[in-house]
Amino acid sequence: MDPSKRLDQTVTLEDGRRLGFAEVGDPGGIPVVYCHGFPASRLESVLVSRVAERRRVRIIAPDRPGYGLSDGKPERTMGDWADDVAQLADGLGIERFSVLGTSGGGPYGLALAARLPERVQAVGIVCGLGPLNAATAIQAMQWPARIGFTMARAAPRMLRLIYGGVVGRLIRGDPEMALSLLAGGSPASDRSILARPEIKAALCASVREGLRPGTKGAVQDMVLYAHDWGFGLERIRMPITFWHGEADRTVPLSHTLKLAESFPHARVFSFPGEGHFSLPIAHADEILDTLVRSIHTSLPEKRLKR
Numbered sequence: 001m002d003p004s005k006r007l008d009q010t011v012t013l014e015d016g017r018r019l020g021f022a023e024v025g026d027p028g029g030i031p032v033v034y035c036h037g038f039p040a041s042r043l044e045s046v047l048v049s050r051v052a053e054r055r056r057v058r059i060i061a062p063d064r065p066g067y068g069l070s071d072g073k074p075e076r077t078m079g080d081w082a083d084d085v086a087q088l089a090d091g092l093g094i095e096r097f098s099v100l101g102t103s104g105g106g107p108y109g110l111a112l113a114a115r116l117p118e119r120v121q122a123v124g125i126v127c128g129l130g131p132l133n134a135a136t137a138i139q140a141m142q143w144p145a146r147i148g149f150t151m152a153r154a155a156p157r158m159l160r161l162i163y164g165g166v167v168g169r170l171i172r173g174d175p176e177m178a179l180s181l182l183a184g185g186s187p188a189s190d191r192s193i194l195a196r197p198e199i200k201a202a203l204c205a206s207v208r209e210g211l212r213p214g215t216k217g218a219v220q221d222m223v224l225y226a227h228d229w230g231f232g233l234e235r236i237r238m239p240i241t242f243w244h245g246e247a248d249r250t251v252p253l254s255h256t257l258k259l260a261e262s263f264p265h266a267r268v269f270s271f272p273g274e275g276h277f278s279l280p281i282a283h284a285d286e287i288l289d290t291l292v293r294s295i296h297t298s299l300p301e302k303r304l305k306r
Contacts, residue, residue, distance in 0.1 A: 007043060010069050011091045019084055020069020021062040025052025030292055031097040033085055033112065034061040038104025038129075038225075039171070039218040041068035041210035046202050051284040057292065060097070062088055064108065066217020067210040078224050079231045081108050082115030089119065098122040098291055102280055103251060104129050104221060107229055113238060114231040123240040124291040126280050127248055130255030132226045140252045142185055152226035160219050168215030175207035176200065187247035189282075190275035199281065233262040239294040241267045243287055245274030 007022040022042035029052070036044040045061035052059045062085060066072035073080065089097060098121045101109025106128025113123045132138050138149045151159040171178045179194055186194070193199055211218060240263050244256040253270055260268045271279060280287070 007046070008069065011088055013084060013087050017065070017071040017073060018069060019062055019065075019071075019088055020067075021060060021088060022046075023058065023060055024049035025059045026056045027058060029056040029058040030295070031058045031060060031089075031092075031094045032288075032291065033089070033097050033099050033109075034059050035081075035099065035101035035105030035108040035112070036061060036064070036067075036206070036210070037102050038221055039067070039210050039215075040104075040203075040206045043068070043202070043206040043209050044102070046206075047199070047281060048284050048288070051288055055285065055288045055292065057288050059100075060088070060092065060094075063210070064217060064221070066213065066220060068212065070217075072213075072216050072220075076220060076224075078107060078111045078229050079115055081111050085112055086116060086119065095119065096121050098124070098295060100124045100126070100287070100291060101128060102126045103276065104225065106130075107225065110233065110236065111229065111231050113240070114233065114235040117235060117237065120238055122238055122291055122294040123236070124243070124287060124294075125240070125256070125259075126243045126287060127245060127251050127276050128242065128256060128259065129225060129251050130259040131229065133228055137255060137258070138226075140254050142249055145250075148222060149226045152222040156223050159222060163222065164215045164219045168211065168218065172208065172211035172215070175204040175211075178207065179203060186249055186277070187245075187273065187275040189245070189247060189273055189278035193275075193278045193281055199277075203277075233259075236263065237265070240265070241269070241290055241294060243269050243271070243279060243283065245276060245279040246270050246272045247274060248276045248279070250276035 010018045010020050022045050024045050034045050042061040042063045045059050063070035099109045099112050106125040113120045242256045244253045260266045
């Protein structure tokens with residue numbers, strides 16, 4: 001298949017919705033379902049395409065409902081994502097796969113693990129968002145996230161009006177501006193990564209594509225993040241690894257540390273000086289290598305690397 005066409009694929013689900021997805025890396029490699037961040041799209045996977053090729057990994061990156069090429073699904077739940085991904089995997093002839101979730105894709109990666117235990121072999125969560133039903137988790141974030149998620153919990157109608165309107169249109173029209181605002185409050189490692197033209201271009205393309213059909217998918221995500229996720233973390237028994245930057249100001253390390261308490265078998269790796277954008281790129285080789293190797297290992301004991 002033409003490499004450019006691998007980025008813009010669709011399947012039709014049982015309920016008639018389209019699900020868009022991209023494939024990067026080695027077409028014959030170990031399958032890994034990539035859950036993109038927020039707000040983003042399948043095109044985020046381009047950032048790890050070369051590493052996936054080197055590591056002989058086949059990255060399959062679907063757009064969540066309402067993002068990019070994927071049709072929206074009113075009243076969807078986080079657990080519904082497992083049904084969509086299972087149908088995608090069936091269509092691609094993939095029985096078992098691993099999962100990699102980044103940032104806002106972290107909860108969706110965990111939903112796949114909880115709902116598809118017979119199919120998910122291993123889970124990796126990078127700078128993942130933790131449960132926000134505790135006020136302390138929201139208060140630890142930067143002020144735009146605090147305002148947005150507080151509104152998502154207490155006033156979702158107002159959230160849809162503001163974030164689904166003016167704010168959403170501004171980000172969709174000028175994602176570079178949004179990245180610049182994030183960089184202003186980020187550590188040096190993030191500012192350095194975001195200053196690289198190829199990285200900035202890939203991130204802007206991902207956000208622009210994710211919001212191209214509108215902001216309903218992103219607003220749905222904010223509401224879902226801010227409430228009970230609706231699936232049992234205790235169901236997740238396959239190998240799970242967390243990576244997080246200690247200098248991350250977008251999603252603080254405390255999110256991963258709190259979340260990891262639910263998994264006595266998890267491995268947690270934290271990195272001094274690394275931020276929300278620098279960690280997934282600077283350590284992509286290590287992340288994919290560890291994820292692939294964990295498929296063949298028994299459940300490890302939790303340990304924290306600093």
